[in-house]
Amino acid sequence: MQDIQTIRSLFPILQEKVNGQNLVYLDNAATSQKPLVVLETLQHYYQHFNANVHRGIHTLSQLATDAMEDARKKLQRFINAKHDYEVLFTKGTTEGINLVAYALTDILCKDDEIIISYLEHHSNIVPWQLLCQRTGAKLRVIPMTEEGVLQIDVLGEWLSEKTKLVSINQVSNALGVINPINEIIKKVRAQSNAWVLIDGAQSAPHFEIDVQAMDCDFFAFSGHKMYGPTGTGILYGKEAVLNQLNPFHGGGEMIDRCTFEKTTYAGLPFRFEAGTPNIAGNIALGAAVDFMNEIGVRNIGQHESKLLDYAQRQILEIEGLRIYGEKAARAGVLSFNLEGIGIASDVGMILDKLGIAVRTGHHCAQPIMEYFGIAGTVRISFAVYNTFEEIDRVIEGIRKAQKMLR
Incomplete structure (x- = not known):
């Protein structure tokens, strides 16, 4: 180093x-502090090619679009996603988890089950409680020991065809405890068809992340904890899984065709990125990834x-x-x-x-x-x-x- x-x-x-x-x-x-390269990237965007992305044929719009999509590719490589369109820009981990929780509203049924753990941040508890209120699903919580270690043996008893999602953080924000997510995911794959979401807010700043090797269905993390700007983050989702979900927000950018009678949606990743994104922040998050990779x-x-x-x-x-x-x-x-x-x-x-x-x-x-x-x-x-x-x-x-x- x-x-x-x-x-x-x-x-x-x-x-x-x-x-x-x-x-x-x-x-x-x-939140982590920001290196000069991130601060300069923010300023450079606003000073030299401030424009909206994906919508304009003029030069500034094309420059902004290229810079933001280049940042998406950097983040794809950072977590080793298979495709860049599996990488969705969000405001942070909380929005990424809420996106999934909202999208599952039309998929879950009464008495389906969601499993989380005792070690979760509120943002990996409350969205699932709200989802259960909307759908009648049940929330189950993996207990922990006095040392803050999860008692994952209970998964062998709990996993079934009723289990639709397991959502676990990789590292506890309160204690720093590292959860055995590889072991958890293997148990889920062996005993159910449930999707797995990993809250990577406290792991992405510290670990090399490989979502393909991990075999998670979703991976959410925040930019501001890994030397990037606030209001930035990523939700990774497997292509096949994302294609089963309805949009979280409706508006511009996520449209294929809109009429008063019916609207069809754009493909990945834009279907989940309604409205003008945090363009400067997303580009600067790419600079933060460059900074981490250089070290x-x-x-x-x-x-x-x-x-x-x-x-x-x-x-x-x-x-x-x-x-x-x-x-x-x-x-x-x-x-x-x-x-x-x-x-x-x-x-x-x-x-x-x-x-x-x-x-x-x-x-x-x-x-x-x-x-x-x-x-x-x-x-x-x-x-x-x-x-x-x-x-x-x-x-x-x-x-x-x-x-x-x-």
Whole structure:
């Protein structure tokens, strides 16, 4: 991997000071910072060829169209999709999951079953609850252990012809626990005809993704967690599966022919991309993929793994501290609480005064917090630009918070 200081120099915001201190940004599971190449790509689009895509014969429209479709191809290669038209632009993981949930409304029947897990973000819970309310389907939840590990043995008992969808995150946003999705998908394929959706919001920034090898039917992730702009994301779907779904939104771009009597829809991917897309953001997401590929996704993951191991060793030396999911395989996240300190946000506020940005609260994963009997945790999450020296500053800050709050 490139020298860490060289990488850090590519992120202008890392030069900022917060409360008079050099910024330490460790809230990457919420959103990552953006390298200069992404920021410049956004500006370049608006300055040089701002136009709507797919609809114009004039030069600017053609330039914008080519740039956005080139970004789609980059994302196709990034996740190793078979076809570029299996890659749908969305606003993020949440919209991708909701797209599938809405499209299944006409497919599911009363008493059909959807399986999710205890480790899901709200965006992989609520859309399925709404779908069940619309259709009469039932939601089943894979339980977890005290270590945050899913008890996937229950799948052998649950999978049947009633199972229509299994939707699981690859990495828990709240705990960083890595779920055994390959094993889960193999079980699903062996025992049912259900579709499988993988929430890759917390894995795409850290792992090499191969949706063909994974054999998932859908894979959703967000651009803003992998150095791209907010309001960008991807839903991958197998061609044969996407062709069975009705559109999520109606409007321009997704039309083959529209009359007052009947409307027919465009082919993939445009049938699911109604309206003017986030053109600049989608192009810049392609630039973020280029950035990750230049460093090497595997190199990024290895660097973050070293940071996580170092942080865990150092933080466990603090008396009265609990890491949730401590012994589970994890990626990118360390989630903890200090004994005797009831509100995690108090720790976060003290760290903020020291220029350290972390996340506190339930992390949009309230069932996990309720399982542990807590309101929330302090979450440290890593990216390619983080350093061991920053971890040392965090450890010092946690110790200071502990003394102040006891």
